[in-house]
Amino acid sequence: MSVPKAVVTDIEGTTSSIAFVKDVLFPFARKHLAEYVATHGQEAAVRQCLSDARTLAGEPALGDVGTVALLQRWLDEDRKATPLKTLQGLIWADGYARGEIKGHVHADAARALREWHAKGLRLYVYSSGSIAAQKLIFGYSVEGDLTPVFSGYFDTTTGPKVEAASYTKIAQALELVPGDILFLSDNTAELDAAKQAGFRTAALDRGEVALPPGHGHPVVHDFTSLDPFAHVS
Ligand SMILES: CSCCC(=O)C(=O)COP(=O)(O)O
Numbered sequence: 335m336s337v338p339k340a341v342v343t344d345i346e347g348t349t350s351s352i353a354f355v356k357d358v359l360f361p362f363a364r365k366h367l368a369e370y371v372a373t374h375g376q377e378a379a380v381r382q383c384l385s386d387a388r389t390l391a392g393e394p395a396l397g398d399v400g401t402v403a404l405l406q407r408w409l410d411e412d413r414k415a416t417p418l419k420t421l422q423g424l425i426w427a428d429g430y431a432r433g434e435i436k437g438h439v440h441a442d443a444a445r446a447l448r449e450w451h452a453k454g455l456r457l458y459v460y461s462s463g464s465i466a467a468q469k470l471i472f473g474y475s476v477e478g479d480l481t482p483v484f485s486g487y488f489d490t491t492t493g494p495k496v497e498a499a500s501y502t503k504i505a506q507a508l509e510l511v512p513g514d515i516l517f518l519s520d521n522t523a524e525l526d527a528a529k530q531a532g533f534r535t536a537a538l539d540r541g542e543v544a545l546p547p548g549h550g551h552p553v554v555h556d557f558t559s560l561d562p563f564a565h566v567s
């Protein structure tokens with residue numbers, strides 16, 4: 335099989351540790367959510383998130399305090415809801431800018447992404463984190479600014495990561511046939527959806543969570559053992 339023309343990568347559990355997202359990013363957003371909404375609640379982007387959250391919850395009459403409580407519940411449940419993800423990105427922006435957060439990216443992922451980019455492979459991100467949040471984790475990363483290696487970013491505004499239609503949309507946006515794109519993720523439901531859309535896939539098993547048995551995707555433990563230039567699926 336030919337070399338893929340593009341790689342699309344997940345973040346949490348793939349380029350970056352699950353522990354960083356769960357133990358640093360999510361608690362930071364939870365801690366600052368109420369204060370952020372109180373301070374920025376009149377800004378159009380924040381009002382839109384609050385309104386979208388109420389619509390999504392089917393509770394259009396909820397006040398700001400009730401909406402914050404709803405968003406905190408969603409955060410605790412790790413709901414991949416676009417208004418929550420957008421707000422998280424806005425809150426993290428302050429943390430990154432103040433130097434309170436540095437984005438975790440595994441050294442092997444940073445090294446490989448830079449090498450693949452230098453060799454001309456087109457690289458994209460598809461994460462449930464908002465596009466703004468994706469640019470922050472890679473822009474303020476412990477491995478330096480990785481944003482120059484990426485040609486584009488996709489988030490839940492393209493669609494849920496567990497639906498094949500989302501990957502079809504990404505392939506159309508990249509103007510590539512799905513079989514020319516390799517998708518990397520630690521989540522086999524996402525990999526199944528990508529495979530259903532015709533993408534090539536590889537599962538990252540970094541040992542933080544067990545992959546379900548019998549998923550059928552090629553498995554690698556880090557990016558070092560992943561060579562898209564020799565990839566066969
Ligand atoms: C952009 S870093 C925060 C990631 C995040 O919010 C999340 O829900 C993880 O989603 P992923 O699709 O990267 O597993």
Ligand SMILES: [Mg+2]
Pocket residue numbers: 344345346347348519520521
């Ligand atoms: Mg993931």
